[in-house]
Amino acid sequence: MWAPWSPVAVATADPTVRPPRRFLPERWDRAGWARLVLSVVGGVVLVCGVVLAWQGVRAAILLQRASDASQVLLAQVAQGDADGARRTAEVLEDAARRSHDSTDGPLWAVASWLPVVGDDVDAVRVVSREVDRVATRAVPTVVDVTAQVGLDAFSPRDGRVDIANLESVAPRLGAPRRALDEAARNVGDIRPEDVVGRLQVPVRRLQDVLTGAASAARVADTAATLLPDMLGAQERRRYLLLIQNNAEVRSLGGIPGSWAVIEADRGRVRMTEQGSAIDVPPVDDPRLAVPASQYGAVPVSAAEDLRNTTSVPDFPEAARFAGSLVGEATDTRFDGVVSVDPVTLGYLLQGLGPVTLGDGTRLTSENAVDELLNGVYRRYTTDPLAQDAVFEDAARSIFDAFVGGRGATQPVLEALVRAAVDNRVMVWSADRSEQRRIRTTGVSGVLSQDADRARVGVFVDDSKGSKLQYYLETSHTLTSSRCVDDRSQELTLRTRLSSVVPRSGLPVSITGFRLPGLSATDQRLSVRVVAPAGGVLQQVRLGDVDRQPVGGRLGDRRVTVVPLTLRAGESVDLTVTMRTGDGQTDDPVLTSTPGIRAEPNDVRVRSACG
Structure with a gap:
């Protein structure tokens, strides 16, 4: 057999018949094949x-x-x-x-x-x-x-x-x-x-x-x-409502200067007893005590003095202390604790509308913070009971407007959400199953012990007993400067504290009693920096001076406490470097004390680990 287009067949066949045209030349070198392949691939790409x-x-x-x-x-x-x-x-x-x-x-x-x-x-x-x-x-x-x-x-x-x-x-x-x-x-x-x-x-x-x-x-x-x-579907509940005062700063916001008892029974909610920190004097032998493992991280007085309970930057623990102290003073067992501040009240008034207090003060969303954190101390310079009465009147008036359904639902709920995002609204339940659910929300106020993500806290406390933090401005910046062996991060926290206190003209109700070595307008503060779980504090620098990290622990988180004096018109810079725990390579989160001005909280920053 022979192929009809073999060379022999071509030589012996009809010369007018042509063989089929070849698509490729008889000799096709490697370069030609490469060009063809590249052309096809390039076309596909x-x-x-x-x-x-x-x-x-x-x-x-x-x-x-x-x-x-x-x-x-x-x-x-x-x-x-x-x-x-x-x-x-x-x-x-x-x-x-x-x-x-x-x-x-x-x-x-x-x-x-x-x-x-x-x-x-x-x-x-x-x-x-x-x-x-x-x-x-x-x-x-x-x-x-x-x-x-x-x-x-x-x-x-x-x-x-x-x-x-x-x-x-x-x-x-x-x-x-x-x-x-x-x-x-x-x-x-x-x-x-x-x-x-x-x-x-x-x-x-x-x-x-x-x-x-x-x-x-x-x-x-x-x-x-x-x-x-x-809300009492099964049985009547009693809750302690705390109104923190940001003018006298504490880690969670401010001192719990005013409080109230809220009763809930089958959905009906009402405010009963009210009081102030004056009505709950410090105790020498409290029912609860600061654990020995936390010594140096938080003051021992947090369990003894209602005004210092919010120095603990963990709301569940602070709530237990506050509930115990007020409960002992009023012979009441609380089923939970809720905390708000005057900034939250101002947010609520955007939806509820203005309220008029017994002394004629008209509170609006625009002036609530100024009136409650400064104006009241200028009007009643020597009468603490009158100051407390204004706070109690404001709390009841706004509460009654809220539970009465005054105003539109949307702006009122938006106000609560905004306050929760700022870490101004916090809730704790004495029921363990309820508390487990609350811990997963933005109103828990919990100091997380999460070891999967680096979380840094910077919290400020007044040590003088003044209302000068109305004039305190703060800024906090956290940066991830280096990724260490793809296992952890080096973080740098920069905090600036600035005083805009007037040099004169303030009453003692705002400046507080003068302490030795301090002028009337000086602020005496403590800055509490909490490192990530399993992390290490490396360097603390106040202004141009290095400080030895001094503090303790809150769970698995190291704490350093930096005392400082801030004079009128002065700014102070605090820089703290730290290393995160192993495995914490995701974006770190920075939590800070909510002040009198609306500022972002629980801020996520970019990780150096990519």
Whole structure:
């Protein structure tokens, strides 16, 4: 047999018949094959790049649409606009689904590993996936709950909270909470500054929306689960309400200068007894005591003197001390403790409207802080009882307006959320199962012993007994300067304390009694710095002078306490360097004492470990 196009066949066949044209030359060298392969691969890469770019632009547009829709949806849910929320939810779900479809598949999976563009691709994939998850798993339930009961389920009317409403929605809030928590965590791990410019704005906005929504969902889920029992569905409850005074600063905010007893019985809430720190004198033999393991970290008097209970930067412990001291003085057993401050009261007045006190003072959202933390001490310079009466009157008037249902629900709840984000609203329950749930929320005030993430605390206490911290300005900056063997971080905390105290004209009710070596306008302060769990304090520097770290421990967290004097018009800088515990390579978090001005708290900063 011979092939019809073999050389022999060609030589003997009809000369007019031509052999088939070859696609490649007979001799094809390696360079030729390489050029062919590169051309094919280059064409495929070009096509993939074009498709990827087109899908990326489409996804960015859809994410922007989803970001806009999510913000509108939050506002509609807050306003109880169920019909509008349903329409917006459809827009959000459509944009999220299409964005997810555009970024899902092998092409995007491979591209996420490429240099230069990998971070951008991965960020788009994560955001698209998580927004789609929220749109399908959380939003429908939230909208349905809004249609069923709205925000009124969480706010009192005529002195009563409808427990039945809370019990009806409680089983439905767990799934949205979990979906939002996971989405907020995954999207929160993205660094917007590391992605391409077009994506930075929608990523940041979606991070903010998801973080806020996840926080609200946790509070709503916990509240709907716990509030029925905490509001006396099974038996009457009594709570101690503390109003901290930020003008005399303590680690958690200020001294508990005013307090009240709140009773809850089958959803009906009322304020009964009121008092001040004067009514709870210090005791020499308290029922509770500061553990020996905490000596040097917090004052022993935190368990003996109501005014010092909030020197402990852990609200559950501070609440136990305060509840014990007031309970002993009033022969009352408390089922829990709630703490607020005048800044919180000012926030609430934005929704409740002004209240007029017995002495004629008209408190508004604009003047509440100034009146309660400064004005009262100027008006009643030598009458502490009159000062306390103003605080008690303000607390009762605002409480009655709140439980009476005055004002619109949305701004009142927004005020409480804002105060909780500032760490101004804190709740502790004596019931262990309830307290376990509260610890997972933003109102726990707990000093975390979490060893998975580096957490740093900087807390300020007055040591003079003055109300001069109305004139105190603080700023705190935490930076991660170095990643150590991919195991831990070196952190630097910089704190600046500035006094804007007038040099003259202040009454003794504000300056406090003069102490030896101090002028009337001097502030005597202690700054308490708490290192991460398992971390080490390396250097303490006050101004230009190195200080030996001196303090103790709170659990597994080392503490240094730095005393200082701050004169009128002076600023003092404190710098503390520390190393985190092993394995703490994620972004550190900085927590600080809430002052009289609204400032960010629980601030997350960038890790040097990438």
